[in-house]
Amino acid sequence: xxxxxxxxxxxxxxxxxxxxxxxxxxxxxxxxxxxxxxxxxxxxxxxxxxxxxxxxxxxxxxxxxxxxxxxxxxxxxxxxxxxxxxxxxxxxxxxxxxxxxxxxxxxxxxxxxxxxxxxxxxxxxxxxxxxxxxxxxxxxxxxxxxxxxxxxxxxxxxxxxxxxxxxxxxxxxxxxxxxxxxxxxxxxxxxxxxxxxxxxxxxxxxxxxxxxxxxxxxxxxxxxxxxxxxxxxxxxxxxxxxxxxxxxxxxxxxxxxxxxxxxxxxxxxxxxxxxxxxxxxxxxxxxxxxxxxxxxxxxxxxxxxxxxxxxxxxxxxxxxxxxxxxxxxxxxxxxxxxxxxxxxxxxxxxxxxx
Amino acid sequence: xxxxxxxxxxxxxxxxxxxxxxxxxxxxxxxxxxxxxxxxxxxxxxxxxxxxxxxxxxxxxxxxxxxxxxxxxxxxxxxxxxxxxxxxxxxxxxxxxxxxxxxxxxxxxxxxxxxxxxxxxxxxxxxxxxxxxxxxxxxxxxxxxxxxxxxxxxxxxxxxxxxxxxxxxxxxxxxxxxxxxxxxxxxxxxxxxxxxxxxxxxxxxxxxxxxxxxxxxxxxxxxxxxxxxxxxxxxxxxxxxxxxxxxxxxxxxxxxxxxxxxxxxxxxxxxxxxxxxxxxxxxxxxxxxxxxxxxxxxxxxxxxxxxxxxxxxxxxxxxxxxxxxxxx
Ligand SMILES: Cc1ncc(C[n+]2csc(CCOP(=O)(O)OP(=O)(O)O)c2C)c(N)n1
Ligand SMILES: [Mg+2]
Numbered sequence: 119x120x121x122x123x124x125x126x127x128x129x130x131x132x133x134x135x136x137x138x139x140x141x142x143x144x145x146x147x148x149x150x151x152x153x154x155x156x157x158x159x160x161x162x163x164x165x166x167x168x169x170x171x172x173x174x175x176x177x178x179x180x181x182x183x184x185x186x187x188x189x190x191x192x193x194x195x196x197x198x199x200x201x202x203x204x205x206x207x208x209x210x211x212x213x214x215x216x217x218x219x220x221x222x223x224x225x226x227x228x229x230x231x232x233x234x235x236x237x238x239x240x241x242x243x244x245x246x247x248x249x250x251x252x253x254x255x256x257x258x259x260x261x262x263x264x265x266x267x268x269x270x271x272x273x274x275x276x277x278x279x280x281x282x283x284x285x286x287x288x289x290x291x292x293x294x295x296x297x298x299x300x301x302x303x304x305x306x307x308x309x310x311x312x313x314x315x316x317x318x319x320x321x322x323x324x325x326x327x328x329x330x331x332x333x334x335x336x337x338x339x340x341x342x343x344x345x346x347x348x349x350x351x352x353x354x355x356x357x358x359x360x361x362x363x364x365x366x367x368x369x370x371x372x373x374x375x376x377x378x379x380x381x382x383x384x385x386x387x388x389x390x391x392x393x394x395x396x397x398x399x400x401x402x403x404x405x406x407x408x409x410x411x412x413x414x415x416x417x418x419x420x421x422x423x424x425x426x427x428x429x430x431x432x433x434x435x436x437x438x439x440x441x442x443x444x445x446x447x448x449x450x451x452x453x454x455x456x457x458x459x460x461x462x463x464x465x466x467x468x469x470x471x472x
Numbered sequence: 473x474x475x476x477x478x479x480x481x482x483x484x485x486x487x488x489x490x491x492x493x494x495x496x497x498x499x500x501x502x503x504x505x506x507x508x509x510x511x512x513x514x515x516x517x518x519x520x521x522x523x524x525x526x527x528x529x530x531x532x533x534x535x536x537x538x539x540x541x542x543x544x545x546x547x548x549x550x551x552x553x554x555x556x557x558x559x560x561x562x563x564x565x566x567x568x569x570x571x572x573x574x575x576x577x578x579x580x581x582x583x584x585x586x587x588x589x590x591x592x593x594x595x596x597x598x599x600x601x602x603x604x605x606x607x608x609x610x611x612x613x614x615x616x617x618x619x620x621x622x623x624x625x626x627x628x629x630x631x632x633x634x635x636x637x638x639x640x641x642x643x644x645x646x647x648x649x650x651x652x653x654x655x656x657x658x659x660x661x662x663x664x665x666x667x668x669x670x671x672x673x674x675x676x677x678x679x680x681x682x683x684x685x686x687x688x689x690x691x692x693x694x695x696x697x698x699x700x701x702x703x704x705x706x707x708x709x710x711x712x713x714x715x716x717x718x719x720x721x722x723x724x725x726x727x728x729x730x731x732x733x734x735x736x737x738x739x740x741x742x743x744x745x746x747x748x749x750x751x752x753x754x755x756x757x758x759x760x761x762x763x764x765x766x767x768x769x770x771x772x773x774x775x776x777x778x779x780x781x782x783x784x785x786x787x788x789x790x791x792x793x794x795x796x797x798x799x800x
Contacts, residue, residue, distance in 0.1 A: 207543075238580040246546070247579055251570050257536045258571065261543015261551075268499070268525050268549070275543070291536025298531055453577045454616050456584065456639040459668060459715035 129326045131372075132352055133342040137400055139408030148354075149347045151415030157198055157346050158406050158416070159424060161190040164214035165403065166428035167223055168377075170436055171230060175381040179440065181232050184211045188344075188376030191402035192308045193278075194218055195349025195371075199357055200276055207246040207259035207277045211308065215278065219245060223432065227439035234453075235445065252313075253279055253286035256305065260292040263301035263366070274302040274360045276353070282313025284327045293334035293368070300365035304356045305331070307368065308343065310375035315388035331368035343371030344402040376401060475657035480650050483625035484514045484590070486660050487632035488552065492522050494662060495550060498636055501528040502537065502554030511556055512592060512651055538564035538589065542571050545587040550636060555591040558645075559602030564589065565610070572641040573616030587641045590632070593621070594686040594736050595783055596649035598776035604648075605773060606685075606737035611643045612714040612746070618642040618667055619713040623688035625656040627711060630665030638667060647686035670717040672724070676704030679730040679793045682721065682747055684710040687734045693786035698793055705793065713743050721747060722755045729760035730796040734789050739767040761799035764792035 134149070136142055168187055174180035186193060193214025200206065206219055213226060220241025229236025229248060237247035246262075249255035259277030266273045283289060284307055296303045307327050311318045324330065331338030341348040349371055356367035374397040378385045385394075398404075410416035451458065451466040458466070478486060491498045500515055500522075506529035509516030519527040530537055534555055541551040555561045568589070576584040595604030612619045620635055620642055622628035628646065635642040673688070674695050683691035688709045695705035706724050710716070725731050731751055733744040748763045766784045774782050 205547075234578055234580050237578055238582045243582060244547070246583070251566065254539065254566060254570060257539025257567070258543040258546065260536075261540040261545075262547055263543070264540065265544050265547035265549050287533075287535060288539060291531075291533040292539070294531045294533055295536060295540055453579075453581045455618075456576070461715055461718065 127329065127332050129328045129332070129338060129340055131340040131342070132348045133345055134347040134351065135345045135405055135409055137405065139405045139412060141409070145347060146351050149351070151410055151413040154347070154406060154410060155415060157194055157350070158403070158410060160194045160198070160218050161214065161346065161403050161406070162424050163428050163431070164190045164194060164217055166425070166432050167213055167217065167226065170432040171227070172381055174436060180227070180230050182380050182382045183230050184380045185377040186211050186213055188397070188401050189308055189310055189373045190214045191346035191349055192306065192343045192371045192373055195346040196276060196278065196306050196353045199350045199353035201273070204274045204276060204357070205244050205246070205262050206242065207255045207262065207275055208248060209252070209255065209279050209283065209308070210248045210250055211280070212278050216245075221245070223435035224439055227436060228442070231439065233445065234449070253283035253288040255279065256283070256289045256292035257295070259305070260295040260301055260303055263296065263303035264299060266302050267299065272361050274304060274357050276304045276306065276357070278306045278308055280313060281307060281309040281311065281318050281321055281327055282316065284330055285321055289330070290334070293331055293336055296366040297334035297336045300363070302360040303366040304353060304360055305366070305368040306353065307370040309370050309372050312375050312379070312389070314379045314383060326370060328368055328370035336366050336368055338368045338370065340370045340372055343373030344400050344405060346402055346406055374400070473659055473661045475659040477655040478625045478658045479652045479655055480622070480625045480628045480646065481512055481514050481652060483629040483658050484632055484646060485516055485518070486658065487629045487636070488515060488518060489521065490660060490662050491552070491633055491636040492518065492526060497548060498550045498552065499526050499528065499544070500552045500554070501530050501541065503530055503532055503556050505529060505554050510554060512648070514590070514646075515554065534560045534563035535567055538567035538572065541587050541589070542567060542575065542585055545585045546575065546583045550586050552588045552590060552636060555589060557603045558591050558593045558605035558607060561589070561591045561605070561607055568611070568617070568641065568643070569614050573614050576640065577616060584639055585641045586639050588632075588635045588644055589641070590644040590646060592648040592651070593645035594647050594649060595773060595779055596686060598779065599648070601775060604779070606735070606768065608645055608713050609737055609742045612743055616640065617714060619645065620667060620711065621645045621647065621685040621713055622711060623647060623650060623685055623709050625654070626658045627665060627671065627709070629658050629660070630663060631667070631711065633662065634664035634667050637664060642667070645685060649686050650689070653689070667712050668715045668717055670711050670720045671709040672706065672720070673709055674705060674707040676706045676728070678704045678728055679732060679796055680706045680708060680721075680724040680728045681732050681734065681789060681793065682708045682710055683734040684713060685736065687736050687784065690784070690786045691734055691789055694789035694793065697786065697790050703793060703797055710743075716747065716750065718750050718754070721751065722758075725751055725755045726758045729758055730793070731759065732764045732766060732789060732792045732796060734766040734784055736768050736783060738770045739765060740770050742767060761796040764796050766792045
């Protein structure tokens, strides 16, 4: 018998900032402090939004809400790498990416407050809405990317999903399409180590999630998902390559969910507080802030002014949302079809005059 | 323009070619639809004519394909997805129900899903397991979808064109056993049929026979038998199962006072039940006899050797009509 190596694979892990915000070797050219400040601001804005949304849920005004506390660098980093004309196909925890792309706080409050108008984005008109059935958005993103390919448009689709979602066939099938057709698709796995109560190790026996792409003939890599420089750089490189016709990539951003799964969850039932505390020193805002301080590009005053501005914005947006009248009851019939069929019209008038 | 004699599957092919010619946004995709022309040949010749950017041979992944088509449709393309056999349509349910059917509603019209999923449907061709399903009721239950079931070449042509031009998702169920059963003169002039109208195939004073897809020829045969017995049947081909052409059904029952509904799918919670309920709600006073349903049994679709014991045919439809006649 003779055995030779049929194929060999490896998965790289990329990181630019160490835990304390120090640069690991030279930073990418784009990552000068002045360019990093807007990313820091966006992450702080996301965190302020999350905080307000959770508070509004606690007081019974918002519905169940999925915070992105601790994962802000993933959403902001990937969105900052995208072009306006690209299309975001998110999960339900990508407020940072959505806000960066021009979805408004008002729209996010509407959606999480249970109003369909929150998915009628005035800004990124072609971005997909929040996706609740875990992982099922992956083939949509492949379809969007295929449309770009068929029309020869230099645009990319970016799909974001969680570590749990990588267990679904949806992702496997989307990667099959993307691999075979070399689609302009970038998949970002926001690996926050937990799928509600299921830890990463119980989700799959695979050593990394990135390697699931390799099986489909797609490059997969890991990045430190709490290092916004690493996330933005990796996604930007993947997008550039995809845009140039070199096909898809999958990036596993390794991060940590510092909050409960949603406001309906109590993570203390399945996760040690000590584990959470151990992850706080690695959180993405602290890391970038430390880096910017050391570079002389940030100050205590700047921080205070930013937090004030964020607080002021979320309070203003929350108040405006709370003052928004609900849709009329007849709105449930609207947009079921482009033109309302007779039977639905009959039901709508029955609902209006019972 | 002259009419050509076409089989149902050729009419499907002609409608696809016509739709692709008139609208560059229309693309055809599915397993083996390209070089092979589809396992039933519904897409034959399209690859050569329209090229591999309009006709896509895909990997084997039905759920993913439905999701992929949703992404294409949201981008303004008009994908026509072929699911090779009826049993594999079930794999698309998550994508069709949770996404295709509600994308327009949940984005308040910002994104929509002009998608057609075509699949051969029903039994009667001695196929292997999972190839003879009648899944229409499962999809007809879903808000946001249209469900269409042609029964003749000219109807397949006109309804498929309409389905492709429609701005919402359509499940298009082609009766496998009628693919090559007959030929009919079809004028390939791009004329579509409405997606909310049934077809009256025969007039008669005594009983309304409602059927669709593969059972339409059975209903017509039953009507022929019954005519010899002096029982006049009006035969309605439902054609569009969602939305239902309720007005035409009520009008017919108003004329005959008796209703037999024939479906190949299992009995419970089928489309026939919906037709019966509409008549009970809005046409009861016209009825001179209880509504009669003729259907497949509430069993698993049997393998070919017992297939005929499952499939409702002309004899059972005629017997139901006689039962209705016996009331008054
Ligand atoms: C198909 C599906 N199954 C179950 C759920 C309920 N659910 C919502 S989120 C979630 C865990 C998702 O984990 P992951 O993909 O890691 O994303 P994360 O919530 O950690 O961001 C589950 C089980 C769902 N929404 N969809
Ligand atoms: Mg997770």
